[in-house]
Amino acid sequence: MATRIALVGAGGKMGCRITDNFVKGSYAVDYLEVSPKGLENLRTRGVQVSDADTALPDADVVILAVPDVLMGEIAGSVVPRMKAGALLMTLDPAAPLDGQVPARNDIGCVVAHPCHPSVFNWEPTEEAFRDFYGGISAKQPVVCALMYGTDAHYRLGEEISTAMYAPVSRVHRVTLEQMAMLEPALVETLTQTCMEAVKEGHDRLVAAGVPAEAVRDFVLGHLRIQIAVLFGEVNGTFSDAAYKISKRARSVVFQENWQRIFDLPDIREQVRDITTR
Known part of the structure; x- marks a missing residue:
């Protein structure tokens, strides 16, 4: 049956x-x-x-x-x-x-x-x-x-x-806790927030007069190779200049203790926000 x-x-x-x-x-x-x-x-x-x-x-x-x-x-x-x-x-x-x-x-x-x-x-x-x-x-x-x-x-x-x-x-x-570390913590709290910031940067350049198609092609192409390098899909590295500027940017873009979003007490706060009307 x-x-x-x-x-x-x-x-x-x-x-x-x-x-x-x-x-x-x-x-x-x-x-x-x-x-x-x-x-x-x-x-x-x-x-x-x-x-x-x-x-x-x-x-x-x-x-x-x-x-x-x-x-x-x-x-x-x-x-x-x-x-x-x-x-x-x-x-x-x-x-x-x-x-x-x-x-x-x-x-x-x-x-x-x-x-x-x-x-x-x-x-x-x-x-x-x-x-x-x-x-x-x-x-x-x-x-x-x-x-x-x-x-x-x-x-x-x-x-x-x-x-x-x-x-x-x-x-x-x-486990259930591990799944919550994946979502919301990794893919929503971190990844989606970062991608929203990238899209805001894209829109800011377009508003500043950079041709929209050039901005879109440039950022999406770079996103693809950046993800490929960081996740081991290609045997390659970033340029020395890229590593230098990303190191400089971390303290500007991220709070020092941002990794706390993966701690279970913080994850419980995240899910409570999700389930509350």
Whole structure:
């Protein structure tokens, strides 16, 4: 018998991406949605919405594809209705680490998050290459963490995650705390903030009269080779001048103790900000 899945928030941003993959698969899926926009998104896909009171107690797997700020409220309603032995899945570590997901000793919980396709992904077509989020045509790795439950729960969660985020190149098993170090700490608190500053620098040069296409070509080309050098994709180094100026800039751009963002107490503050309305 096919694994029965209840997808909560099936018509939302992440829910729609997962729905698009599940409708092509072999799982028995109940799609759950209540928002008008989400219901419209499912209607355009020809997807029927199921009744939650029937679907949740029957599900082998319940996936919460809902916003972090709503996770506590929705999880508090969903978890008590799950059958013994079932698996709960969330898509982000913030709410689980913040204590927003109730625990039961007779079910399991797995957190699964996509890495998104690497900037160095090779894809055979431009269309596949331009699947920047992943989940359509570009290969991407996934990280999974067992929050609580058994190894069997973890294996099922890993299997489901490869279907949710397909095509998947590999799965990395991490702890919940390690996943929170990856996101939000590494890729949002640090990387996104740095990239926002780079984009602000780009816009400042354009406003100063430097031709916009020249600025875009220059910064994106340099970003590619800088990432390639720093992450070992190419056997090369920066120029002596580049190393000299980056050393000078660190004390100007970064606070001395910026690495504290990777300490668990700071990460807990980060996730609390994420889960608070």
